[in-house]
Amino acid sequence: MLQVEDVNCICVDWVGGSRTLYSIAANNIRVVGAEVAYFVDILQKNFGYSPANVHVIGHSLGSHAAGEAGKRKRGIGRITGLGMSQVAGHLDFFPNGGEQMPGCSKNALSQIVDLDGIWQGTRDFVACNHLRSYKYYTESILKRDGFAGYSASTYSTFSSGTGFPCSSSGCPLMGHYADSYSGVTSSSQKFYFNTGDQINSFA
Numbered sequence: 594m595l596q597v598e599d600v601n602c603i604c605v606d607w608v609g610g611s612r613t614l615y616s617i618a619a620n621n622i623r624v625v626g627a628e629v630a631y632f633v634d635i636l637q638k639n640f641g642y643s644p645a646n647v648h649v650i651g652h653s654l655g656s657h658a659a660g661e662a663g664k665r666k667r668g669i670g671r672i673t674g675l676g677m678s679q680v681a682g683h684l685d686f687f688p689n690g691g692e693q694m695p696g697c698s699k700n701a702l703s704q705i706v707d708l709d710g711i712w713q714g715t716r717d718f719v720a721c722n723h724l725r726s727y728k729y730y731t732e733s734i735l736k737r738d739g740f741a742g743y744s745a746s747t748y749s750t751f752s753s754g755t756g757f758p759c760s761s762s763g764c765p766l767m768g769h770y771a772d773s774y775s776g777v778t779s780s781s782q783k784f785y786f787n788t789g790d791q792i793n794s795f796a
Contacts, residue, residue: 594734594769605629611654622654626661633666644668652676652727671772675726680781684774686767688729688740688788690748696790697721725795729788732795733768739796740767742784751785 651659656674743756762776
């Protein structure tokens with residue numbers, strides 16, 4: 594990120610609250626969200642830094658924590674949730690339909706079933722599909738036009754050719770530059786696209 598922008602990157606370490614039973618970690622997101630909101634408030638009150646300049650990025654449960662921060666501190670400029678399976682924002686992107694990612698072998702280990710067992714020895718090869726979202730985002734930083742999304746109601750309709758060409762507003766770019774899209778509305782919009790199967794060559 595520092596290669597393309599002059600920004601301060603702050604990492605929230607809540608490993609103590611996340612590496613536990615899923616049900617407990619899910620409850621902890623409210624505490625994490627409150628702490629992030631408090632930090633943004635301190636930046637504003639003590640340093641005159643506008644919340645509008647803050648971009649909060651979260652992955653998986655961290656996405657919910659980011660949303661919680663947004664509820665508690667109004668005016669945060671942008672919230673990005675990665676690894677979300679449901680519609681949750683103004684722009685919702687579902688690469689490869691949002692389920693099976695190219696390069697992730699579909700097997701029992703890739704399916705997260707037991708909620709209370711999600712953190713028990715989870716490794717990249719186990720939750721490959723779920724972890725791809727932050728890798729896509731990382732790649733989008735250096736490949737601005739790499740992940741153009743196309744509007745469609747479902748992945749099946751997208752695959753049949755719906756959404757082409759882009760609207761007069763253009764195609765939104767999934768990832769770091771999604772906020773450059775001029776067609777944002779108050780309603781959620783769903784976008785689909787396909788990716789490659791190799792790291793650093795997803796776009």
